[in-house]
Amino acid sequence: MRALDQKLFLAVLFAAVSIPGLALADPIVGVWKTEPDRKKLISHIKISACGDKFCGEILSAYDTSGKEVQTPNIGKQLFWDVASEGNGKYGGGDFWVPMINVDVAPQMTLNGNSLSVRGCEHVVCAHQTWTRITP
Template identity: 30%
Template sequence: MKRLFAITLATVFLSAGAALADPIEGNWKTESGETAGIAKCGGSFCITLKTGAHKGKQIGQMQASGGGKYKGKITDPADDKTYSGKASISGSSMKMSGCVFGGLICKSQAWKKQ
């Protein structure tokens, strides 16, 4: 009986942990075909490339701003230039954008959750 209780309790805690994950966490397919992993790092979410020529490189850091929206910094891995970044999630899609000059010039990509 104790064993059954322990297994049930462990299952409940594991399920609750998955349910508490932030929507931005996980693996995302970028427009260029690479996979980017997003995971908690301190009070933020770090974006690291998992595939492609820049595999292993951290390319951004975002903080939740509510309602499926995030703000932070995003780096172009090809030239190492860092931009003011925004992300917004809708279902299994995320719009990721990087801007310069206070948002005057922006470039966006649509990423899909894997």
């Protein structure tokens, strides 16, 4: 490889490695299954890298027997601007609670294929543990 080609290759490689949006390899990225909500619906949430942070979209919903159901929330963002805080902890950003149509401050803790998700508005907090479906 010529010296100029090597320099160009290295410049592109270093640029790609340093781009904040390349959080794709982060273990939180994937599809997660929620616990049943108050309406007894289970959702599948797709967590993606969104720039240098993470966002979650509602992919689908199911009743407790596993039958897919349609809701107006499918395709909507559930959370955005969540950042990795290290050691499996994620926070910041906003988390939308469809049942009561409010945004709360999310806190997430990843432990293997379980994601503990907590959101609080003032002193009222809710908690679920999500299970990984796919990486």
